[in-house]
Amino acid sequence: MAVVDPLPTPRAPLTRPGTTLLAPPEDASFLIKPADKSYRHQYSNIYFIRLRALRQHVEQRAKRRWGEVAGNPIFVPRVLDVEKGQLCFIIGTVYMDMPLKPNVLEDIARDRSIPAPPPREKYHSENDNVMLEDESGRICLVGERLNNAGLVTGVIMGALGIETNNGDFEVVDICFPGMAPQPSAGLPWPAPKKSDDSMDVDGQSSAGADEWVALVSGLEVGAANAAEGQVQLLAEYLAGEVGGLSDQSQSARISRLIIAGNSLGPIQASASTCTAEPERKSRKYGHDTSFTPHPTQNLAAHLTDVSRSIPVHLLPGPSDPAATILPQQPLPRAMFGGAAHYATFKCESNPTYICVAPAREPAPSSSRASQPGASTSKGKVNGMSAHPDKAEPTRSILVHSGQPVDDMFKYVCTPPTTRMKLVESTLRWRHVAPTAPDTLWCHPFFLKDPFVMAQTPDLYIVGNQPAFATKLVQDDGDEDVEDETERSTKRCRIVLLPRFRESGLLVLVNLRTLEVRRVQFAVEGMSAGGGDS
Incomplete structure (x- = not known):
């Protein structure tokens, strides 16, 4: 008689760790307030605000870096006050x-239905010139130091050099603001308590019981x-409904999911549709017959399943x-059906800051935690900590x-230059999107530049890239700075x-050690894009 091996089961029920969601600082918010919803302002004001916010940091670093350079270089506050031959x-x-950058004539051509040139993959060419400008004017920078600097429009920079007879500024060295202060520096994430359901994956049992965030x-x-x-496999994995004991133990340590854009597929119009005469199509219930709500409904169904288990940030x-200009505002919650009923489901702006802290008490195991509208921990207002401890x-x-x-x-x-090097x-540079508003559309902010980094994040996530990559960036800080936050290690x-549609890849990051793991999803006989493998 055949003997059937029993299914492996954990020695204790699997419990999911709970992290506390904190409200981000006011200066780190990308939400456009009603008072700022005006398009009457000139975009040039963004550059002046950016320069005023970062100039002092560049000046301090430049004086420390070049203060003892031979020739005793002096600081010239205005670029047009530079004297020839003076370091x-x-x-x-x-x-x-x-x-090769886009210009306004191409925009006019599109408005007048004149065939415009196709968009270019690169603006870079051998005829490019680097300028440095402030409130007084603009000066042209030259020199070998600029060849591999990877500069883009909008970066606040200091340049050491001499003005030539041609009126150009020969650059010897350059200086940037450096990494912003990091409030969490010196406050280690608490180690987890050893429990029976801690996972042992890849031989790293010490990190198995930590909280992980899914990306x-x-x-x-x-x-x-x-x-x-x-x-579908991704949704079932995050809910702990697929895989063996090891997979379920690993998914049980995931505290939240972050979806970084492009949740819905783009609308692709065929060439014949654009050129042919528009034909009359029958309508049904007020919609074109080609209209289908299924993508939104399918996405809402997946988000509802996941939101029952863990917090989701979309x-x-x-x-x-959503609107094209940055920062993109949160998608309407009403689009996502049942997921909108859960306090664990949050629509975020793009970009956005998400601040989390260790749970002050174990996540409740009662059924109320999974009911629509129920909060995930005590002491929260709208899912966020009402009174965060500054020392935690x-x-x-x-x-x-x-x-x-x-x-x-x-x-x-x-x-x-690679994408990782740019990030x-x-x-x-202390700036998320320096090319805005030159070639990247953004809102015409008048009083602030929200893309300036006031603090260095612990985790920096960039979505929809051609390939997966990761790097741990460290900065020892400046010991000669009076500000203690600037001296700390970042x-x-x-x-x-x-893109998940092309790669089937889910990334997990350990909140304590910042270790990275990958989980690959695939269906036998099908590629990640849904075609035959």
Whole structure:
């Protein structure tokens, strides 16, 4: 008689860790307030605000860096006050004069139905010029130091050099603001208590019981060749309903899910549709017969299933039904049916800051925690901590859907510059989207530039990238600075997320150690995009 081996079961019920969601600082919010919803302002004011916010940081670093350089360079506050033959350093905003950049004539051509040239993959060319400007004017920068600097428009920079007889500024060295202070530095995330349900994956049992955050982007539900099978597996995995004991133990340690844009597939119009005469189509219930609500309904069903188990943060992306200009505002909750009834489901702006802290008490195991509208822990208002303790360890997560990196990538020569290098540079530039508003559309802010980094995040997530990549960036700080926050060591984990529809990849990040793991989803006989493998 055949003997059937018993199914492996955990020695104790699997419990999901709960983290406390904190409200981000007021200066780190990307929500557009009613008072700022005006398009009457000039975009030039954003550059002046950015320069005023970051100039002092560049000046302090430049004086420490070049204070003992031979020749005793002096600081010239205005770029037009530079004297020929005098070693000095200046501070201003970088402007890339690139002949291949889009111009207003192309926009007029589109408005008048004149065939415009197709969009270019790169703006970079050998005829590019680097300018540095401030309130007084603009000066042209030259020199070998600029060749591999990977500069883009909008970066606040200091330049050390001498003005030549031609009126150009010969650059010897450059300086940036450096990484912003990190409030969480020196406050380690607490180690988990050893329990029977801690997972032992890849031989790293010490990290198994930690809280993990799940990251994904580019679900593109409803797109051509959509990865519907992989999306269903993803939802079941996050709910702990698929895989063996090891997979269920690992998914049980996930405290929240972040979806970094492009949850819905783009609308693709065929060439014949654009050129042919519009034909009359029958309508049914007030909609065109080609209209279908299924992509939104399918996405809402998946989000509802996941929101029953863990908190979900949803960001809009380029292909989602949201405004094009940055920062993209949160998608309407009413779009997502049953998921909107859960307090664990949150629609975020793009970009957004997500701040979490360790749970002050174990997550409740009663059925009320999974009921619609129920909060996930005590002491919260709208899912956020009402009275966060300033001394408690926190994790700051900066997320965007990839538009700033995609736009900056057009400015640089590749190789040697990579997408990872550009993202790392934004930390040292203290700016998330420096090319806005030049070639990246953004809101005409008048009183502030929300893309300036007031603090260095612990986790920096960029969605919808061609391939997965990660790097741990560390900065020892400046010991000579009076500000204690500037002297502290900064550490930031950068994660570039690929499109899930093409890769089937889910990324997990350990909130205590910032360790990264990958989970691959695939259906036998099908590729990640839904076609035959």
